[in-house]
Amino acid sequence: MAKPKIVILGAGLGGAIAAFEIKDAVGERAEVSVVSQGDVFHFVPSNPWVAVHWRKRGAIEVKLPPVFKKRGVAFTGVGAKKVSPADNRIELNDGAVLDYDYLVIATGPDLAFDEIPGLGPHGGFTQSICHVDHAETAAAAFDRFVEAPGPIVVGAVQGASCFGPAYEFAMLLDTELKRRKIRDRVPMTFVTSEPYIGHLGLDGVGDTKGLLESEMRNRHIKWVTNAKVTSVEAGLMHVEEIGEDGAVKASHDLPFAFSMMLPAFRGVAAVRGIEGLTNPRGFILVDKHQRNPTFPNIFALGVCVAIPPTGKTPVPVGVPKTGFMIESMVAAIAKNLGQIMDGRAASNEATWNAFCLADFGDGGVAFVAQPQIPPRNVNWSAEGKWVHLAKVAFEKYFLRKIKRGESEPFYEKLALDVMGLRKIKG
Secondary structure, three states: OOOOEEEEEEEOOOHHHHHHHHHHHHHHOOOEEEEOOEEEEEHHHHHHHHOOOOOOHHHHHEEEHHHHHHHHHHEEEEEEEEEEEOEEEEEEEEOEEEEEOOOEEOOOEOOHHHOOOOOOOOOOOOOOOOHHHHHHHHHHHHHHHHOOOOOOOEEOOOOOOOOOOHHHHHHHHHHHHHHHOHHHOEEEEEEEEOOOOOOOOOOOOOOOHHHHHHHHOOOEEEEOOEEEEEEEEEEEEEEEEEOOOOOOEEEEEEEEOOOOEEEOOOOOOOOOOOOOOOOOOEEOOOOOOOOOOOOOOOOOOOEEEEEOOOOOOOOOOOOOOOOOHHHHHHHHHHHHHHHHHOOOOOOOOOOOOOOEEEEEEOOEEEEEEOOOOOOEEEEEEEEHHHHHHHHHHHHHHHHHHHHOOOOOOHHHHHHHHHHHOEEOOO
């Protein structure tokens, strides 16, 4: 009798770990394979460092084929063109077709630069740190900028759901410009769709509002909240500030010599528009077991998962999927697939707890939210130089984990238990 085929679509922060953990859970009872766009893993949280030359690209990359081969996981880096849930198959970009019994979608997002005229590094006028390619392009633009300094605009547009990297990058720029002794020549403005500084798409965590506002003031960074970016042209960003009633409260034409704006996310083309699988933005619909209600042999994790916003805001604000939250989804799916291989019903639920480190170069902010969506049992935030050191250590640890093909070593479990962070409910 043929073994069930489990296919994982995506090999980023969630997909790579999912491959290791699912393989551990199902053993030889199923075939596990991964479909990825490219064959290199990039540690995305380090992209802001790449953009200011604090890291080289090669330092945050891992070649995946030998790692998966060592773990007994099949791999292809050609990418997926279209998922056909009714037929249990995936059309790949090279024309091949891959059948599956169970599909785990971990693609990450499609970056919706095209939704705002002039946005983005591809034919637009702003930079991005969402991908290492973008970070390298941003680094080259920053090199040109320091030769002729001027205003900087950093932030996240309407519909964005990942605000931490925008705050990180604004503070890293401030730190780097001070090191170069040119900060006094660079006015900085932070533009965000959040209703207040430190909202983070989570209605704040602990005192993130106070901590981040204080950082902004101390670093002389002005801000515009409830911001809707209408268009960008060379050296000029057009922004509408929206009031609580939904009307335009003020209009801002912000000049810039360098700008990095995070875009809104949407589901990738391979899954977008499939009825029953996705919401209108192309994000995967899941139940409490990370399972699609219409196609129960499909699971999803990470940024591609549909999560309703925490509340109504004047400008659309998405909910971030932080690293620990993603790993909790991975753990639930792996355990559920293990149960299914045993002929049992899937019963594991991810906690969706959040633990985040935002590095500012000379300090940073950390927060813990249990669960990520309020109301919470734990709602804590803190700042200090230790955050920078902790993120450097985490980068090295996570890359080592990928290189070794490990999901969660025993010492990681021990550390999480000490911190009271659990991946699975119950």
